[in-house]
Amino acid sequence: MTETRLRFPPSPTGYLHIGGARTALYNWLYAKKTGGKLILRIEDTDAERSTEESIKGIIEGMEWLGIDWDEGPYFQTDFDADHVASAQKLLKTQKAYKCFCTKEELDAKRQAAQANKTTYGYDGTCRNLSAEQIARKEAAQLPFVIRFKVPRRDEILSYDDKVLGQIKAAYSEIEDFVIVRSTGKPLYLLCNVVDDIRDRISHVIRGQDHMTNTLRQVLLYEALEAPVPVFAHMPLTLDLKKAKISKRSHGEIVAVQFYQKHGFIPWALSNFLVLLGWSSGDDTEIYSREEMIEAFSLERINKSNSIFNYRKGDAKFFTDPKAIAINEHYLRTMPIEEIADMVKPFLKEKNLWDSAYEGEKKEWFLQTLNLIRNRFHTLTDFATLGRAYFCDEFPVEAKPLKKNILKHEGLKEWLPMLAKRYEALDEFTLETVEQTARDLATELDIKPGIIINGMRTAVTGQLAGPSMFDILVIIGRERVVRRLSEVEKLYQ
Numbered sequence: 001m002t003e004t005r006l007r008f009p010p011s012p013t014g015y016l017h018i019g020g021a022r023t024a025l026y027n028w029l030y031a032k033k034t035g036g037k038l039i040l041r042i043e044d045t046d047a048e049r050s051t052e053e054s055i056k057g058i059i060e061g062m063e064w065l066g067i068d069w070d071e072g073p074y075f076q077t078d079f080d081a082d083h084v085a086s087a088q089k090l091l092k093t094q095k096a097y098k099c100f101c102t103k104e105e106l107d108a109k110r111q112a113a114q115a116n117k118t119t120y121g122y123d124g125t126c127r128n129l130s131a132e133q134i135a136r137k138e139a140a141q142l143p144f145v146i147r148f149k150v151p152r153r154d155e156i157l158s159y160d161d162k163v164l165g166q167i168k169a170a171y172s173e174i175e176d177f178v179i180v181r182s183t184g185k186p187l188y189l190l191c192n193v194v195d196d197i198r199d200r201i202s203h204v205i206r207g208q209d210h211m212t213n214t215l216r217q218v219l220l221y222e223a224l225e226a227p228v229p230v231f232a233h234m235p236l237t238l239d240l241k242k243a244k245i246s247k248r249s250h251g252e253i254v255a256v257q258f259y260q261k262h263g264f265i266p267w268a269l270s271n272f273l274v275l276l277g278w279s280s281g282d283d284t285e286i287y288s289r290e291e292m293i294e295a296f297s298l299e300r301i302n303k304s305n306s307i308f309n310y311r312k313g314d315a316k317f318f319t320d321p322k323a324i325a326i327n328e329h330y331l332r333t334m335p336i337e338e339i340a341d342m343v344k345p346f347l348k349e350k351n352l353w354d355s356a357y358e359g360e361k362k363e364w365f366l367q368t369l370n371l372i373r374n375r376f377h378t379l380t381d382f383a384t385l386g387r388a389y390f391c392d393e394f395p396v397e398a399k400p401l402k403k404n405i406l407k408h409e410g411l412k413e414w415l416p417m418l419a420k421r422y423e424a425l426d427e428f429t430l431e432t433v434e435q436t437a438r439d440l441a442t443e444l445d446i447k448p449g450i451i452i453n454g455m456r457t458a459v460t461g462q463l464a465g466p467s468m469f470d471i472l473v474i475i476g477r478e479r480v481v482r483r484l485s486e487v488e489k490l491y492q
């Protein structure tokens with residue numbers, strides 16, 4: 001079997017969209033699965049809309065997601081000459097022809113078709129011009145486009161889509177379509193095929209939004225005497241109102257960079273994106289890279305559109321809840337050393353990073369992350385909800401302040417008393433801190449919960465979290481004593 005060759009050919013006209021990332025992933029998975037190659041080709045022929053910034057964003061987004069490519073990036077504009085040469089070849093072999101019809105003529109025919117309620121298609125006026133007629137028009141330097149000469153066969157044109165099955169149309173339904181504009185610029189439809197032929201692409205996995213091109217592209221492959229690749233068209237990703245997800249209507253959440261900024265683990269986002277349009281057929285949702293490569297197949301790509309379950313302005317979920325749940329899974333189960341590497345930039349950004357976390361405080365750092373990660377949703381939470389573990393200025397949430405501190409005036413004295421006892425302990429361990437706190441509650445004849453909850457709020461600013469005694473030991477005697485002694489400040 002010949003090598004499978006896949007491509008990801010984004011148009012660099014914006015950020016890397018999660019739909020684009022999903023396309024890249026499917027191609028990457030299939031290349032990996034079949035031991036093939038992935039080619040990155042930037043389709044930058046739209047000079048007005050393509051930007052350097054976008055190219056950079058796409059490449060950085062792919063690198064962040066860990067989607068590596070074997071060849072490229074190639075740039076479509078570097079191959080302009082190829083596109084023109086292919087159009088010339090089609091002209092020469094009489095598989096295409098010059099069309100001199102003016103816009104006015106075509107518009108008039110279109111309107112007439114509308115008036116008669118018939119569907120308009122180019123009527124082939126210039127298809128049968130004699131050599132003499134063509135020569136005369138050329139001599140008069142009349143502008144022309146180049147049209148592809150769709151074979152007029154009494155047959156059905158079809159291809160076997162790996163996802164959707166047989167896709168077909170009668171040859172007679174396909175009009176002679178334009179492949180080169182009157183400016184001499186080849187159309188995207190042709191460039192895309194010429195590049196895929198040159199790059200020896202064996203499989204084209206792309207969104208169903210490109211299907212309008214596919215039958216015509218099949219004709220181009222045949223006319224250029226190149227093998228037609230295998231096509232697999234993926235479902236679209238729609239929002240809850242069944243509209244395409246876009247930056248204009250959904251904002252930043254459709255950009256891969258948004259997830260990077262908000263503390264997603266790259267593979268967690270990939271894992272979520274793969275499920276958005278593919279399923280193994282069982283309930284498995286969590287896949288390692290290797291498991292995903294193993295499980296992936298084109299045949300199991302969904303036929304129907306996938307839903308990106310996001311409600312604008314949702315106070316609870318800032319993106320699809322499933323994406324968050326998958327991220328939580330990885331956050332809570334990945335080796336803690338890997339989490340530490342990923343948390344570092346987020347702590348740095350908030351000035352909470354200490355280089356000793358990679359040196360003498362490494363053990364403490366890893367233990368801390370391990371203790372607090374179970375309630376976190378994203379990597380950013382370590383620098384926000386986890387602030388009290390890394391510095392002394394941390395916010396105290398309103399709810400626990402009221403419930404655990406202000407409601408119990410006595411804590412003003414009790415917590416400093418406890419601080420003194422903690423200071424005097426020989427050893428500051430799980431057992432000693434717990435026993436000391438319980439003994440104090442017994443002596444004062446109050447419920448231990450009052451001391452423990454008050455302590456949680458004074459030491460972490462929060463209502464809930466890991467076991468309080470674990471927290472005390474991790475935060476350390478010095479800081480705990482200081483925070484308990486200064487509880488009075490919370491009443492001001």
Ligand code: GLU
Nearest residue numbers: 009010011043192206210
């Ligand atoms: N450049 C196209 C896009 O970004 C991809 C076309 C294709 O996959 O054939 O949508």
